[in-house]
Amino acid sequence: NAGVMQNPRHLVRRRGQEARLRCSPMKGHSHVYWYRQLPEEGLKFMVYLQKENIIDESGMPKERFSAEFPKEGPSILRIQQVVRGDSAAYFCASSPLQPGQGITEAFFGQGTRLTVV
Amino acid sequence: GNSVTQMEGPVTLSEEAFLTINCTYTATGYPSLFWYVQYPGEGLQLLLKATKADDKGSNKGFEATYRKETTSFHLEKGSVQVSDSAVYFCALSGSSSNTGKLIFGQGTTLQVKP
Numbered sequence: 001n002a003g004v005m006q007n008p009r010h011l012v013r014r015r016g017q018e019a020r021l022r023c024s025p026m027k028g029h030s031h032v033y034w035y036r037q038l039p040e041e042g043l044k045f046m047v048y049l050q051k052e053n054i055i056d057e058s059g060m061p062k063e064r065f066s067a068e069f070p071k072e073g074p075s076i077l078r079i080q081q082v083v084r085g086d087s088a089a090y091f092c093a094s095s096p097l098q099p100g101q102g103i104t105e106a107f108f109g110q111g112t113r114l115t116v117v
Numbered sequence: 118g119n120s121v122t123q124m125e126g127p128v129t130l131s132e133e134a135f136l137t138i139n140c141t142y143t144a145t146g147y148p149s150l151f152w153y154v155q156y157p158g159e160g161l162q163l164l165l166k167a168t169k170a171d172d173k174g175s176n177k178g179f180e181a182t183y184r185k186e187t188t189s190f191h192l193e194k195g196s197v198q199v200s201d202s203a204v205y206f207c208a209l210s211g212s213s214s215n216t217g218k219l220i221f222g223q224g225t226t227l228q229v230k231p
Contacts, residue, residue, distance in 0.1 A: 004160075033218060042206060042221040043161070056218060091160055095217055106219060108153075110160040 002027070004094050004109035005074075012115045013082050021077040021112045025094030032075045033106060034067060037089040049075060082116045089113045119144045123207050123222035130197055130229050138192040138225045140181075140207035148209040150174075150183050150190040151219070155204045164192075164205070197229045 005024040013019050025032050030051050035043040036059075048056040049069035060067070064082075069075040079086055090113075093106035124139040142148065149168045153161040165174030170185035179194045190207060207222040 006160075031217065035219075035221075042223040043219075045218045045220065048218055059218075093161075093219075105163060105166065106217075108160040108162070 004092055004107050006090075006092050006109035006112050008112060009110060010113050010115070012117060014117055015083060016081050019079040019082050019086070019114055019116075021079075021090050021092075021114070022074045023077070023092030023094075023109060024074040025092075026096070026107055029094035029096045029107070031095040032069050033093045033095070034075075034077050035091045035093065037091060037111070039088070043091060046077075079114075082114075084116050087114055087116045119148065119209060119220050121207050121209055121220055121222035123205075123225050126204075126224075126226040128225060128227050130227070132199055132229055132231055133196045134229075136192070136194040136197045136201075136227070138205055138207075138227070140190045140192065140222060142188050142190065142207075142209050144188075144209055150181070151208045151210070152179070152181055152190070152192050153206045153208060153221075155206065155224070157203075161206065197227070199229045199231055202227055202229045 004026055007022050032049045034046040036046055037043045045059040047060050047067045051069055052071050064080045066078045089111045091111045092109045095106050120143045122141050151166045152164040154164045155161050164179055165176040167174040167183035170183055173182045181190050181192045183190055204224045204226050206224045208219045210219050
């Protein structure tokens with residue numbers, strides 16, 4: 001059973017370009033979470049999605065950032081018109097359990113390290 | 118709101134020394150508590166967890182006990198190895214939350230020298 005797969009592992013974008021980060025959850029997992037890790041900091045929650053639905057986007061910047069988890073295919077985190085401050089590691093996690101019913105154990109991918117030049 | 122506070126690093130120890138990394142939390146309800154480890158260039162791996170007061174999570178020689186009275190979940194290991202060098206994150210997931218998201222501390226870097 002493959003783990004959470006993220007690609008690309010490293011992404012370099014010039015200011016103003018778009019960045020698209022992909023995440024394929026573990027088989028059988030229908031809950032996906034995106035986190036951002038700035039240098040020397042912990043992970044900050046961005047968004048929680050289930051198939052075709054955004055459940056909680058309280059951590060998403062109001063502009064330029066969007067996320068989707070279509071019925072088929074990976075979850076996508078999209079950053080439009082990137083700026084230097086978007087440089088960070090972006091981690092995806094997936095969970096097999098319905099939140100609110102007990103333990104939420106999240107399995108993390110290896111992350112995408114975005115560098116904006 | 119919910120939050121997690123960890124001791125600042127880096128923590129530098131000699132091999133076979135005793136390790137403690139402090140973690141305290143603020144939360145409503147009865148959260149689950151976790152320790153994750155991040156090796157250089159990698160994602161986070163779940164190290165151990167506890168879901169209710171007085172539970173002890175353990176794995177690979179690491180232990181942490183869920184202390185509701187002191188709102189703490191300190192990580193301990195009796196004898197560290199060089200291979201334990203990594204960043205350790207304490208996190209909570211609120212059982213009253215309907216999103217299942219994790220709230221992380223800022224991480225503590227552990228360096229173990231031979």
